[in-house]
Amino acid sequence: MSCDCGGLLEVRQDFRLADAERLKTLFDCRLALRTGPYASGVWRYKELIDPELEEAHIVTRGEGNTGLYDCAPAAIHAGVRRVWLKAQGENPSGSFKDNGMTAAVSRGVFAGYRAFACASTGNTSSSLAMYAAWAGLRCVVLVPPGGVAANKLMQTLAYGAEVYGIEGGYDAGVRLLNRCGEALGLYVCNSVNPFRIEGQKSMIIEAAHQLGWTLPDWVVLPGGALSNASALGKGLLEMKAIGLIGKVPRIAVVQAEGASPFHRMIASGGGELVPEPAPRTAASAIRIGNPPSWRKAARVLRDCAGVTCAVSDEAIMAAKRVIDRSGIGCEPAAAAGLAGLKKLAAEGTISRDETALVVLTGHMLKDADALRVSVPDPGLSPLAPDELFSRLAGVR
Ligand SMILES: Cc1ncc(COP(=O)(O)O)c(C=O)c1O
Numbered sequence: 001m002s003c004d005c006g007g008l009l010e011v012r013q014d015f016r017l018a019d020a021e022r023l024k025t026l027f028d029c030r031l032a033l034r035t036g037p038y039a040s041g042v043w044r045y046k047e048l049i050d051p052e053l054e055e056a057h058i059v060t061r062g063e064g065n066t067g068l069y070d071c072a073p074a075a076i077h078a079g080v081r082r083v084w085l086k087a088q089g090e091n092p093s094g095s096f097k098d099n100g101m102t103a104a105v106s107r108g109v110f111a112g113y114r115a116f117a118c119a120s121t122g123n124t125s126s127s128l129a130m131y132a133a134w135a136g137l138r139c140v141v142l143v144p145p146g147g148v149a150a151n152k153l154m155q156t157l158a159y160g161a162e163v164y165g166i167e168g169g170y171d172a173g174v175r176l177l178n179r180c181g182e183a184l185g186l187y188v189c190n191s192v193n194p195f196r197i198e199g200q201k202s203m204i205i206e207a208a209h210q211l212g213w214t215l216p217d218w219v220v221l222p223g224g225a226l227s228n229a230s231a232l233g234k235g236l237l238e239m240k241a242i243g244l245i246g247k248v249p250r251i252a253v254v255q256a257e258g259a260s261p262f263h264r265m266i267a268s269g270g271g272e273l274v275p276e277p278a279p280r281t282a283a284s285a286i287r288i289g290n291p292p293s294w295r296k297a298a299r300v301l302r303d304c305a306g307v308t309c310a311v312s313d314e315a316i317m318a319a320k321r322v323i324d325r326s327g328i329g330c331e332p333a334a335a336a337g338l339a340g341l342k343k344l345a346a347e348g349t350i351s352r353d354e355t356a357l358v359v360l361t362g363h364m365l366k367d368a369d370a371l372r373v374s375v376p377d378p379g380l381s382p383l384a385p386d387e388l389f390s391r392l393a394g395v396r
């Protein structure tokens with residue numbers, strides 16, 4: 001999956017003949033009709049995601065189609081004018097990975113593979129395992145033992161994946177698969193796969209469509225392997241080049257303090273990422289010390305006037321409580337975006353008059369351990385109906 005120069009491969013599409021008005025009409029029609037693969041919130045935008053792939057090879061679970069919520073409690077928490085939350089946890093496996101995975105698995109099937117693999121902190125594996133089960137394919141998964149939220153591991157196993165522990169965690173797993181996947185006959189579906197990035201662009205294309213092709217001032221997202229930063233930036237720049245949007249929002253990438261090699265590189269003005277050998281954060285999904293897509297993300301920051309920041313686990317959990325209590329909910333890694341927006345607004349990088357779209361990357365039920373931390377134990381004991389009645393009458 002790597003180029004001879006050592007960097008990651010990237011899909012370059014030729015949009016010179018693309019007609020923005022024709023595309024908008026096509027996307028509106030597909031949204032209204034919702035038929036076949038075009039009912040998917042990824043494949044609705046096929047002309048921008050993978051124009052050459054034949055329909056017969058598309059492996060889809062109707063992913064995308066996620067809500068975009070104008071969330072006043074989130075705006076108040078962050079201290080900015082308006083916040084939209086893009087709830088990627090509403091995907092079929094419960095995270096944004098489905099947007100990219102449908103594109104990667106479809107390409108693997110098109111290329112004739114029957115065995116698929118990934119290293120994972122839990123969401124990538126749940127997503128790949130789901131598509132593999134749906135399409136009757138073999139799925140091999142490498143995880144850091146003890147480093148994956150229990151629900152994600154169970155979800156991956158329940159879909160029928162073969163799961164192996166790997167020393168060195170996600171970082172070592174991706175390196176191994178990138179080097180040896182091909183020799184083992186495995187199609188690697190980590191975000192080193194350029195088709196994952198093409199699929200993940202659909203998140204911001206769908207959000208732009210939902211907002212009538214005008215986006216807020218900022219797009220804010222958590223950063224782990226940095227696939228989203230790469231994908232959303234690529235999607236924004238392509239939409240601008242085609243004429244689907246008039247202005248490219250600025251991008252903010254938020255990492256957890258104990259797993260923030262990209263933020264450290266940008267903040268120090270350095271041009272080379274120094275990996276974090278022992279990443280630490282309660283947000284296990286972004287416990288990543290050597291993000292494979294850092295070069296692509298650095299280019300996106302340059303082209304989208306982007307910024308980075310790092311937030312504490314306490315700030316992440318505080319943001320998660322606000323998102324949970326708003327009725328939307330998310331897992332800890334997903335809440336890093338709102339925590340970062342609050343920090344960037346407090347230090348004046350983002351103005352209080354500005355608006356932001358925050359990508360909520362994963363569902364609140366993905367991480368039950370985090371829920372146990374953020375919600376007090378109700379200490380329930382069975383009450384007799386009469387006693388229950390008088391208690392409820394007393395708190396009316
Ligand atoms: C829930 C969740 N949020 C955020 C991320 C980070 O996204 P990326 O790896 O694209 O930076 C991940 C995985 O890495 C994740 O599973």
Ligand SMILES: N[C@@H](CCOP(=O)(O)O)C(=O)O
Pocket residue numbers: 119120121122123124125170174189190191192224225226227285286
């Ligand atoms: N959060 C991810 C880790 C990054 O994986 P990748 O798919 O971007 O390689 C996970 O859930 O595994």
